[in-house]
Amino acid sequence: MSRTAIEEKVLDCVEPVVKAQGLFLEDVKVSERSETVVRIIVDLEEGTYLVSSDDLQEVSWKISEALDAADPIEQAYTLEISTPGAERKLHTPRHYRRSLNRLVEIKLADKSELRGFIREVGESELTLEEEAKAPKPGMKPKPGKLVTVSFENISKARVRVDFGSLKD
Structure with a gap:
């Protein structure tokens, strides 16, 4: 920049x-x-x-x-x-570390998208727990799958506000 x-x-x-x-x-x-x-x-x-x-x-x-x-x-x-705000854009490893356990949307270089919670952040990659979806309406969602993503494969990323569930 x-x-x-x-x-x-x-x-x-x-x-x-x-x-x-x-x-x-x-x-x-x-x-x-x-x-x-x-x-x-x-x-x-x-x-x-x-x-x-x-x-x-x-x-x-x-x-x-x-x-x-x-x-x-x-x-x-x-x-x-x-401050950067609740739904900040993520560009550097520091941004991802600051957003640990927060909901994020990530667009990858191949145009695919991921949505989930940042669980770990390393120097060159992060681990994301994909957002879980309930198998049927009214059922509790199962834990999401863990996915490791290299920073070099991320074209865009942004924190999203997670309002959680009202059924807890």
Whole structure:
């Protein structure tokens, strides 16, 4: 992913601030259409916990202060700071590790698709428990089949919100 010169300036300014708050700088985007919008995406480095609203608020203040002091953007802009979201796209092994035990949809290079729960993540592959389907309506589903998928065979992947069953 290539960044513009302004995005690089913003990244250089905010990355140390984000790290100092114990967070990971996921992405920086600067959109310069009718108004300039600076979007900064933060996340946790590891684990399956979520960034708390208190942590997000604190890092937002710190980022705003750092940008005001460094002034990397000449014109007025709107600053948006958020997390990747509940249904984030997955691109790196870290993304998959952060989504351990979550429901995902994966499109493979051969155009086939998988849907299931990430159970293990290695350096070059992951193990997915395919989403189980009930044999007949009203019956409990059987555990899904475990499938190992190489990262190089994945063309797209996204976390999906799992609402679970109301019959538990």
